[in-house]
Amino acid sequence: MERKVNFNINGKKVDLNIDSRELLVDVIRDHITLKGTRIGCDTSNCGACTVIVNGKAVKSCTMLGVQADGKEIITIEGITQGEELHPIQKAFMERHGMQCGYCTSGMIMTAYWLLSNRKNPSDEEIKRYFSGNLCRCTGYQDIIDSVRHASELMHSEEEKIVVEQR
Amino acid sequence: MRSEKEMVTGRMQYIDDIVMDGMLHMTVVRSPYSFAKINAIRGGLNHTDFNSEMKSFGEGETGEETGPGETMFAGSHAFYAGQPVAAVFGKTKYESEDNADSVEVDYEPLKPIMNLNDSLKLGPVHGSMKSNVLKRTLLGKEFSIADSHIDLSDSFMMERIATNPIEGRGLVCHYDDNKLNVWISGQSMHSIKSGLCGTLNLPPDRVRVFHVDTGGAFGLKGGMYPEYAIAGFASMKYGKPVKWIETRREHLMASKPGRGVRGDITISARKDGKILGLKGKVLVDAGAFGGSIAEFSPRFIGYQITGPYAIGNVYVDAQALVTNKPPQGPYRGAGRPEASFLMERMIDRLADETGLDPVDIRLTNAATEPFKTPTGMTIPESRSFLQDAIRELGYRNFRKPERPGFSFFALLPASSPGEGARIRCSEGKVKVWLGGNTHGQGHEFFVKSLLSTEFRIDPGLITLEYADTDMLEKGEGSWGSRSAMVGGNAIIELARRIIKRIEKEEGHYAPEILLDGEYDEQDFVSYKKTLISYGANLVTADVDTYGNVHVKECRSYYDVGRALVPHMVRGQIIGGCMQGIGQTLYEEISYSEDGTLLTGSISDAGLPTAEKIPEFTVKYAENPSEFPHGAKGLGESPTIGVPTALARAIELASGKRIRNTPVRPDYLIG
Ligand code: FES
Ligand code: FES
Numbered sequence: 059m060e061r062k063v064n065f066n067i068n069g070k071k072v073d074l075n076i077d078s079r080e081l082l083v084d085v086i087r088d089h090i091t092l093k094g095t096r097i098g099c100d101t102s103n104c105g106a107c108t109v110i111v112n113g114k115a116v117k118s119c120t121m122l123g124v125q126a127d128g129k130e131i132i133t134i135e136g137i138t139q140g141e142e143l144h145p146i147q148k149a150f151m152e153r154h155g156m157q158c159g160y161c162t163s164g165m166i167m168t169a170y171w172l173l174s175n176r177k178n179p180s181d182e183e184i185k186r187y188f189s190g191n192l193c194r195c196t197g198y199q200d201i202i203d204s205v206r207h208a209s210e211l212m213h214s215e216e217e218k219i220v221v222e223q224r
Numbered sequence: 225m226r227s228e229k230e231m232v233t234g235r236m237q238y239i240d241d242i243v244m245d246g247m248l249h250m251t252v253v254r255s256p257y258s259f260a261k262i263n264a265i266r267g268g269l270n271h272t273d274f275n276s277e278m279k280s281f282g283e284g285e286t287g288e289e290t291g292p293g294e295t296m297f298a299g300s301h302a303f304y305a306g307q308p309v310a311a312v313f314g315k316t317k318y319e320s321e322d323n324a325d326s327v328e329v330d331y332e333p334l335k336p337i338m339n340l341n342d343s344l345k346l347g348p349v350h351g352s353m354k355s356n357v358l359k360r361t362l363l364g365k366e367f368s369i370a371d372s373h374i375d376l377s378d379s380f381m382m383e384r385i386a387t388n389p390i391e392g393r394g395l396v397c398h399y400d401d402n403k404l405n406v407w408i409s410g411q412s413m414h415s416i417k418s419g420l421c422g423t424l425n426l427p428p429d430r431v432r433v434f435h436v437d438t439g440g441a442f443g444l445k446g447g448m449y450p451e452y453a454i455a456g457f458a459s460m461k462y463g464k465p466v467k468w469i470e471t472r473r474e475h476l477m478a479s480k481p482g483r484g485v486r487g488d489i490t491i492s493a494r495k496d497g498k499i500l501g502l503k504g505k506v507l508v509d510a511g512a513f514g515g516s517i518a519e520f521s522p523r524f525i526g527y528q529i530t531g532p533y534a535i536g537n538v539y540v541d542a543q544a545l546v547t548n549k550p551p552q553g554p555y556r557g558a559g560r561p562e563a564s565f566l567m568e569r570m571i572d573r574l575a576d577e578t579g580l581d582p583v584d585i586r587l588t589n590a591a592t593e594p595f596k597t598p599t600g601m602t603i604p605e606s607r608s609f610l611q612d613a614i615r616e617l618g619y620r621n622f623r624k625p626e627r628p629g630f631s632f633f634a635l636l637p638a639s640s641p642g643e644g645a646r647i648r649c650s651e652g653k654v655k656v657w658l659g660g661n662t663h664g665q666g667h668e669f670f671v672k673s674l675l676s677t678e679f680r681i682d683p684g685l686i687t688l689e690y691a692d693t694d695m696l697e698k699g700e701g702s703w704g705s706r707s708a709m710v711g712g713n714a715i716i717e718l719a720r721r722i723i724k725r726i727e728k729e730e731g732h733y734a735p736e737i738l739l740d741g742e743y744d745e746q747d748f749v750s751y752k753k754t755l756i757s758y759g760a761n762l763v764t765a766d767v768d769t770y771g772n773v774h775v776k777e778c779r780s781y782y783d784v785g786r787a788l789v790p791h792m793v794r795g796q797i798i799g800g801c802m803q804g805i806g807q808t809l810y811e812e813i814s815y816s817e818d819g820t821l822l823t824g825s826i827s828d829a830g831l832p833t834a835e836k837i838p839e840f841t842v843k844y845a846e847n848p849s850e851f852p853h854g855a856k857g858l859g860e861s862p863t864i865g866v867p868t869a870l871a872r873a874i875e876l877a878s879g880k881r882i883r884n885t886p887v888r889p890d891y892l893i894g
Contacts, residue, residue: 133234157795
């Protein structure tokens with residue numbers, strides 16, 4: 059059944075007609091054609107499809123597109139400012155938090171959520187927050203290091219802003 | 225190739241991101257039964273439309289396969305749960321999934337063979353065979369030892385596991401202007417091309433295969449599968465682009481899992497720990513068909529069973545047995561971890577029997593000079609590496625009651641037969657094509673680093689292009705710890721040819737001449753030897769009262785020859801260690817006796833999560849190889865060394881003999 063939905067994705071309003079059974083991940087990838095959100099499983103285990111919905115990390119394969127009606131969504135494409143990378147993205151590059159890159163969008167979006175809740179997460183907290191994101195390549199160590207490094211980069215950026223404001 | 229920046233911004237282009245005008249999505253209808261007679265199929269594309277047999281499977285292929293090979297669709301019988309029976313199509317993936325309901329199949333379930341014992345005992349699955357023995361090889365020579373003090377026998381099983389890259393298999397086929405163009409997530413474009421030519425009966429100039437960004441593979445994506453040929457056939461039949469993307473469930477039921485190996489081993493030794501002989505039976509769960517790596521696996525395991533040790537008498541009876549499961553495939557290590565597990569477990573057992581330190585037994589048996597094993601493998605001297613490893617891994621610093629598991633192994637990379645490459649310099653840029661295709665190992669890093677040194681130019685001028693069978697005539701593939709080694713060797717060789725040519729034409733070489741000119745070299749640079757290297761691991765673990773294993777530390781010490789890109793070396797090692805831990809503790813594809821697949825999700829399959837990681841220590845020796853870049857194989861080392869060291873650590877912590885992987889909690893507290 060066709061349904062009309064509208065939501066805000068990466069700061070832009072979209073109006074769409076979608077089939078009511080379509081998963082949010084398919085709506086994002088196939089209707090809005092933002093392909094950075096990945097699909098890695100069919101049982102909501104892998105986290106490759108993680109996006110932010112109303113401020114919380116959500117596996118976009120666990121939600122129907124129609125359930126996102128009226129909500130605010132951020133995907134991997136929405137965290138860069140023009141060509142300026144988000145500190146989390148910089149941190150993943152500097153600490154090589156990926157090999158094949160397939161899990162990376164989901165990892166970065168989970169990090170985005172974690173670091174907006176916890177400024178200085180411990181390694182144990184990082185591991186816990188990431189327990190729903192699978193990576194087959196890295197053995198997670200470089201991902202955890204990247205997230206820790208990202209929290210440092212975000213601190214120093216905040217300090218920079220404070221200094222500039224003074 | 226896209227690289228790290230594209231990865232962090234979501235701009236990689238994986239196979240599922242490709243969209244073409246008029247593209248059809250394909251859904252495969254599969255047998256739910258592990259063994260069944262098919263009385264009728266109505267609907268969909270099926271074996272009455274397309275009925276050719278598997279050709280070309282990449283890794284482990286010898287050209288001497290006898291089969292029986294898999295047909296692209298099941299015909300009179302379905303031989304494993306998940307075998308393609310029909311294919312349907314739709315304009316969207318939802319529509320194509322809906323269309324699966326239109327296919328009706330009349331199955332008559334039969335009693336399947338789901339384990340090696342039944343395979344040996346019961347009559348043949350295939351009417352064309354006399355028994356279920358698909359392949360049998362005898363390695364070494366029969367022997368008897370009069371003066372041995374100890375004879376020990378034991379039996380081990382490594383269950384089947386799925387490769388489980390986070391991106392499954394997938395491709396897009398577009399038959400256009402008499403040519404089948406294929407974009408695919410993969411490890412070897414040339415192997416896929418010959419598989420498509422063979423199954424679709426097309427000459428080589430009518431098939432072109434392109435690599436796209438690939439989300440991991442670990443052996444999965446090296447060769448041909450029925451779904452690839454079916455998608456190609458459909459694109460030719462319907463004149464439209466056809467896309468097939470594997471679901472995780474399909475991956476678990478119908479991709480080719482690795483391992484599935486049993487070993488019954490007897491060693492004869494003296495009281496001082498010197499092993500005088502090894503006899504073994506190696507049984508490989510081949511799955512339902514030959515014409516796959518299963519025909520090669522038993523022989524490969526038997527060949528290298530004694531690893532880095534000089535053991536004078538060896539006799540192995542190695543067999544591949546047919547079962548009603550999907551054909552066996554390579555999984556990171558592909559025979560190497562299996563061989564090492566059998567040897568290393570017996571050494572630890574011998575230590576317990578003699579009261580000697582297991583590491584001292586390894587020292588006693590390590591080769592003090594190059595040694596040719598009775599199975600025909602020649603290993604370099606190994607004792608000095610072992611001595612270094614014991615020191616570097618800090619083995620002797622542990623004090624009772626803390627005792628770590630320790631492993632020592634020989635890595636036999638698939639360096640033979642070499643690799644194809646092409647270098648083209650034009651308009652001030654250097655473009656490179658390689659026969660082995662990256663799926664997360666960062667080939668672009670070593671290509672840039674090696675060629676900027678050879679040509680003395682800025683690495684920013686060098687790009688590794690997506691593989692494309694029309695741009696490179698001959699190529700092998702990325703597997704068997706080979707790419708940096710033989711791919712690296714090939715591009716250095718070609719670069720030097722270009723430099724020589726410039727020297728001849730211009731009197732001398734200078735980077736400016738290269739960048740101002742037009743040069744194009746391609747060749748398959750052969751290398752026929754197996755360049756063995758050594759490695760060792762140390763692992764510590766606790767077992768709690770529920771039988772859960774907590775891996776505390778995982779230390780690695782490998783001879784990498786030369787670390788071409790240090791962060792990739794470290795990343796490959798840690799990632800591989802985690803896969804080794806996964807195999808040992810959690811991973812398995814399991815079936816009920818009646819052939820029902822019990823592993824329903826990627827979590828059931830046992831992929832470890834971030835919470836499970838131990839403290840990793842990565843060290844490496846750099847004893848340069850004979851290649852100009854000095855590098856040796858690496859990618860499979862951790863999956864060889866970690867399961868054996870971890871098994872010992874668990875044994876020490878639990879007091880239970882570890883014979884099988886995965887090690888289940890109920891076994892440890894039972
Ligand atoms: S695709 Fe959503 S969790 Fe795997
Ligand atoms: S980098 Fe390949 S799955 Fe995480």
